Amino acid sequence: MQDQLAALLAKASAELPSLASRPDFEAAKARYVGPNGELTGLMKQMGAVPKEQKPIVGKLVNEAKTALQAHLDAALARLESAELAARLGPAVDPTLPSPDRGPGTHHPLTLVREEMTRILRKVGFTVVEGPEVETEYYCFDALNTPADHPARDAQDTFYLPASARFGNVSKKNPGERYLLRTHTSSVQIRTMLKGTPPIRIVSPGRVYRRDTTDATHSANFHQLECLYVDKNVTVRDLKALLDYIFASLLGKDTKTRFRPHYFGYTEPSFEVDLSATHLPKVNKPWIEIGGCGMVDPVVFQDVGYDPEVWSGYAFGMGLERLAMLLYGIDDIRYFYQNDVRFLRQFA
Amino acid sequence: MKLSRSWLQDYVDLSGITDDDISRAITFLGFEVEQVLRTGAPRFDLVVAGRILTRDKHPNADKLSICTVDVGPAHGGARTIVCGAPNCDAGNHVPVALPGAVLPGDFVIKEAKVRGQASSGMLCSAKELTLAEDSQGLLVLAGEPAPGTPLNELLPPGDVVFDIEITPNRPDALSHLGVARELAAWFKKELRYPAVSFTPAAISADARPDLLAYVRVLAETECPLYTATVVTGVKVGPSPEWLQRRLAAVGLRPINNIVDIGNYVMLEYGQPVHAFDAARLAGAELIVRRAAEGEKITTLDGKAHTLSAGLLVIADAQKPVVIAGVMGSAGAGVTISTTDLVLEVAHFKRQAVRATSKRLGLASDSSYRYERGVDVHSLDEAAHRFIDLILAHTGGRVAGPIHRVGAVAPWEREITVTPAYLNEKLGFEIPAAEMRAALESLELVVTREEPTATRGPAWTFSIPSWRDDLDRPIDLVEEVVRLHGTEKIPTSVITAPGLVGNDDPIVLFNRKVAEAFVGQGFNECVNYTLRPAKEVAAWAPPAQVEALALANPFVEDQSHLRPTLVSGLLASLQLNQARGVAASRLFETGRVFLERNGSLSECVAAAFVIAEETGERSWRPREAADFYTAKRHAASLAALAGIELERQPTALVAAPALGWQTGHAASAGDIRHGWTATFGLVDLAHLKTLGLTGKVYAGFFAIVSEKVEADADRRSYKPFGLHPAALRDLALVVPASTPAAEVQKAVAKHARAAAGQTFALESVELFDLYTGKGVPEAHQSLAYALTFRAPDRTLTDDEVNAAFNRVQADLTAAGFQIRK
Incomplete structure (x- = not known):
């Protein structure tokens, strides 16, 4: 056994x-x-x-x-x-490329807009939207732009025919014409009319000018505007905002400076320059980046806020211009051609 | 506006202030400096007049000469200089650049040897000194200047011109005097007004009613004040060289003394003026009136205009001689043989000039100033200055009193502020004395100073007539901060209290779409809102295309508002394809405009395209996209707006499918009820017209902007069974025309009923779709996996079988054919 x-x-x-x-x-x-x-x-x-x-x-x-x-x-x-x-089967070759599609890309204008709104949200600005088709009241009258101001000319502003009707863009006055907004400041008016102060908003959006398209002009482009309305808002507060925005965007060493200027809806008004030492393809010490000022009492009166009680500031800038400065892009048309070789650079 | 430094110097002492500092001052006063130009001779150091004493041939070069040149005792007397110019003849006085001189182009002159011969300097041509674009040989200096005289002393003085942009609120700065006032305030200097000696009391000759009998103003609203002065015995000729030089420096071509002086006064005071040849006025009268329809005038620029009724003109007895505020006629202008003048200095309302200028498409330095606003209260002063200069430089005499028609109310404006108010608005402290001095330097005069209870003194300023823009206390804040220096606004931290609200739902939607689609491999695009008519017509019915048209498009291919985002994305595909760039998956968010209940609505939209053929090849191809890929992505767009597309009735896009391929594209929702979604294959014929090869799938979702809602309420948790599930498969044979959704709905309904109260149908999933052998023609088999589960126990085979049998019996009874 x-x-x-x-x-x-x-x-x-x-x-x-x-x-x-x-x-x-x-x-x-x-x-x-x-x-x-x-x-x-x-x-x-x-x-x-x-x-x-x-x-x-x-x-x-x-x-x-x-x-x-x-x-x-x-x-x-x-x-x-x-x-x-x-x-x-046999071991894989880990060096072969994946045939699967990678993630897509955000458009550079989206990236810049989102970065700006993130920065502004940290100091209490919330994002608001408004219609791109506007009326003369919201785009001009309420912003202290007189009826014979050249900016209102059919030469500079796109209008809709008198017969045009928009179901969801309200008119203030029955006779006024519809137009394509020339700035996002119209959103400030709508926001002030709808809400009550204090107000702290940022309105990014598309605006339209009757311009010849070239390397720096485009029939539509994008702006971003901030509005703050409260008691005792000062020029110094406005400067503090600009300093904060650009130090956040470009680093602590970034400086801004104001130059006196004129806008119908702010008083005093300033143009804002940015110290441009860390921007690509810029060969001057200061570069203009936007306009700002203290909300004109006339504007407050128009929206029914007592200018003796309320004060505020507004700041606006072009997003394409900012993106061009940040990324060193030299032609605004690239933003609208959507060449994938361009789009993929900013992922 | 171009400003000459030497001209400004007449009114404010800028000596010792660099051009850069002036430029900076202008900038921080609030006027953008577009460029700084230099005119005339630059400043030359160590370039002096020399006299050529001898000329000998260079021993080693045919074309060179060796000269001895006297450059004056201060520079060592005679020196040897090698020269290549043909005209370096003994006796000529020429410019000599001495060693150490730096010529334009940073060309440094040194002691040198030229072909073996020492040369101690350089004899210069006009071109080398940038005094001429081109020149032959040396610049020979006229007047035998003493050797050693600095060259600049022998040349007309150069000038610096600041080209600046004047903001529309500051028409007072459209003049040298106006900008000088600003600079005087900035540099704390005195402003020196031109010395005007003419007064109406000093009329030197008898009136000449034969030249101008009267002025009549028939349009008092548009022309509140008109003055005309007769000057006789003038001699027309070139104006003085200094005047010519100043005009040329700021870009005006000198014409003759009369015209030049008119321009000079306009650029000095900002008040446009005009001179007629009195002899060429018919009827010795001037009438300010509206033009009659069809009246003709040929302006000084040689252009003929036919006037329409209502435009403001100045006319003589027969014809318009000036388009008011814009331009005079050639027929009444000053010529070389003019001897008697009528000088017009008038005020026209900005609206009138603007309307005229716009109607005729004719603008001038004059119309520009009237449109911006001219200070009527400074009119007489400018008029007297005009007369003064005419008398001084043309030899004329004033004949009779000034014809002055109209009147303006005296200017009175006061603003009362406290320094406390100004500092409050600024948010930082500027000393009261500094603020007051700043405002006073702009000629705001304190007329009263009164104490207030709590806020210190209150100043009442009288505002000068040329500062119509200053009307309220807030307007003085800008003046104060301007002169304090906006660069000195202190930096600080943001002290505002928190006001955090929610971002607009539209922003949240766009953000979510971008995140989702970027994650799925799509490239975000941005296309123009304005599209060509032809493109819009491919995607919208004709009536809507018409409604989307702009009243005043700028270019033909940007004439309509977009009703879809898909067409823009197709254009992006086209561009990439044309450039040989592989682009497959693109998306965009943005506004579109859709017809809704009889009017247009601005809608929030998102869209994507998936191109099949991109030219891209892969070593391991993946499955191609199809209709259902588009459906999935369209569903995620809708889901991000809170709409469950799968639960919405979905049907093929009805003909005419407008951009979409019939039978291969579907839509859900209806913009009339707030939203719409369309997805599937883009019309192949349309793709062909676009020149796009391969199929393109697309999806489009739009929602009326006010219907975009913030995130839905937080959902509450539903318990889910932990006991094992029971699975059953069920196949139904249905006519191919029956929508699958209906079949699934029936299966779910009956299965839910069969499960009854004690357990539940957890899910119904389609897992197979079959046509072919065993399934009749024009039919298909749909196979579903049914999952049953009880919340509290393991299901027995018996109860599941009973329920499954009932499902089959009920479906059969409902007319469905079970496939065994």
Whole structure:
């Protein structure tokens, strides 16, 4: 019996490691431990073993059974891993490019707008929107632009025909014409009329001018304007905002300076220059970036705010211009062509 | 406006102040300096007059001469200089650049050897000194100047011209005097007015009613004040050289003394003036009146104009001789033979001049000033200055009193402020004395000073007539901060209290769309809102195309508001394709304009395109996009606006499909009810006309702007079963024309009913769509996976089977054919 068991194990240890497939394995397994298997046959002979030898033989049989099972398990594991390897195929070349599409890209104007609104949100400005089709009241009258001001000319401003009707752009006066807003300042008026002070908003958006398209002009472009209305707002507060914005955008060393200027809806009014030392493709120490001023009392009166109580400031700038400065882009038309080689540069 | 430095010097002492400092002052006074130009001779150091004593041939070069030149005792007397000019003849007086001189172009003169011969300086041509564009040989100096005389002393003085932009609120600065006043205030200097000696009392000759009998003003509103002065015995000729030089420096061509003086006074005071040849006026009268329709005038620039009724003109007895405030006629202008003049100095209302100038498309320095606003209260002073200069430089005499028609109320304006108010508005402290001095330097005069209870003294300023822009206390804040220096506004931290609200829902929507689509591999595009008519017509019905047209487009291909974003994205695909750049997935957010209940509505929109053929090849191609790709992305657009597209009725786009491919594009929603979505294949014929190769799938979602809502309320949690699910598959054979959504809805309905109260249908998913063998012609098999689950226990086969049998029986009863 002992010899038979030893022979069996020897045979198994020789045969099992060389099995090539799972059917071979199943067949071999049946030959050893199946109902008619060799080990099963030997175990059946246990009955014939004399009683006093039974513990010894039983122990031998059990040892053989354990050893055989180990061989079988090893064989199975080997086969399974071979199968797995076959299913996986050869190792990948990790240096091949992924054929899957990568993420897309945000347009640079979106990036600049979002960065600006993020900066402004930190100091309490929330983003508001307004219609791009506007009326003369919101775009001009309410902003202290007299009826004969050249900016209102059909030469500079796009108008809709007198017959045009807009279901969701309200007119203040029945006779006024619809136009494409020439600045986002109209949003300030709508916001002030709708809300009550204090107000702190930023309105980014698309504006329209009747301009010849060239490297720096475009029939539509984008502006971003801030409006703050509260009690005791001062010129110094306005300067603080501008300093904060551009230090956040370009680093602590960035400086701004004001130059006196004229806008109908602010008094005093300033143009804002930016120290341009860290901007690409700029070869002068200061570069003009926007306009600002203290909200003119006339504007407050027009929206029903008491100018003796309320004061405020407004600041506006062109987003294309800012993006051109930040990225060193030299032609405004690139923003509107959507050449993918351009779009991918700002991801 | 161009300003001459030497001219400004007449009114304010700028000596010792650099051009850069003047430029800076102008800038910080609030006028943008567009450029600074230098006219005339630049400043030359170590360039002096020399006299050539001898000339000998250079031994080693045919074309060179060796000259000895006397450059004066201060520079060492005679020196040897090699010269290549043909006219370096002995006896000529020429400019000599001595060693150490720097000529234009940073050309440094040194002691040198020229072909072996020492040369101690350079004899100069006019071109080398940038005194002429081109020149032949040396500049020979006239008048035999003493050797050693600095060259600049022999040349007319150069000038510096500041070209500045005057903001519309400051018409007073459209004059040398006006800007000089600003500079005087800035540099704390005195302003020196021109000495005007003429007074109406000093009439030197008898009136000449034969030349001008009377002036009549028939348009008093538009012309509140008109003055005309007869000057006789003038001699027309060139104006003095200094005057010519000043006009030339600021870009005006000198013509003759009369015309030049007129221009000079305009540029000095900002008051336009005009001179007629008295002999050429018919009927010895001047009438300010409205033109009759069709009247003709040929202006000084040689252009003929036909006037329309109502335009303001100055006429003689027969014809218009001036378009009021704009330009005079050639026929009444001064000529070389003119001897008697009528000098017009008048005030015209800005609206009248503007209307005329616009109607005729004719602008002038005069009309520009009237349109901006001329100070009528300074009119007489300018008129007297005009007469003064005419008398001084033409030899004429004033004949009779000035014809002065009309009157203006005296100017009176006062503003009362306290220094406390000014500092409050500024937010930082400027000493009261400085503020007062600043305002006074602009000729605001304190007429009263009164104490206030709590706010210190209150100053009442009288405002000069030329500062119509100063009307309220706030206007003085700008004057104070301007003269204090806006660069000195201190920096500080933002101290405003928090007012945080929510961003506009439209902003949130656009932001979410961008995040989602960028994540899906789309490139964000920005296209123009204004589109060509032809493009809009491809995407909107004819009536809407008409409604979208602008009244005054600027260029033909930007004539209409866009009704879709898809057309712009297709244009972007075109551009990329034309440039050989692979562009496949593009998206855009922006406003569109859609017809809604009889009017247009501005809508918030988002769209995408997916181009099939980009020319891009891959070593491992991925599955191509199809209709259902577009449907998925359109659904995510709608979802970002809070709309579940899958739950909305969806149908094929009906003919005419306007841009979309019939049978392969669908839409949901309706803009009349607030939103619309369209998605699928772009019309292949349209793509062909665009020259785009390959299919393009697209999607477009628009929602009326006021209907974009902030994020929906926070959802509450629904418990989900933790016990095992029971799955059953069910296939139905239906006519191919039956919408799949209807079939699924029926399956779900019956399965939910069959599950009853004790357990639930968790989901129904379509997992197979089959046509072919075993399914009749024009039919298809739709296979659904049904998932049942009970919240509290494991379902038994028996109860699930019972429910599944019931589902099949109910569907059969409802007319569906179960595929076994």
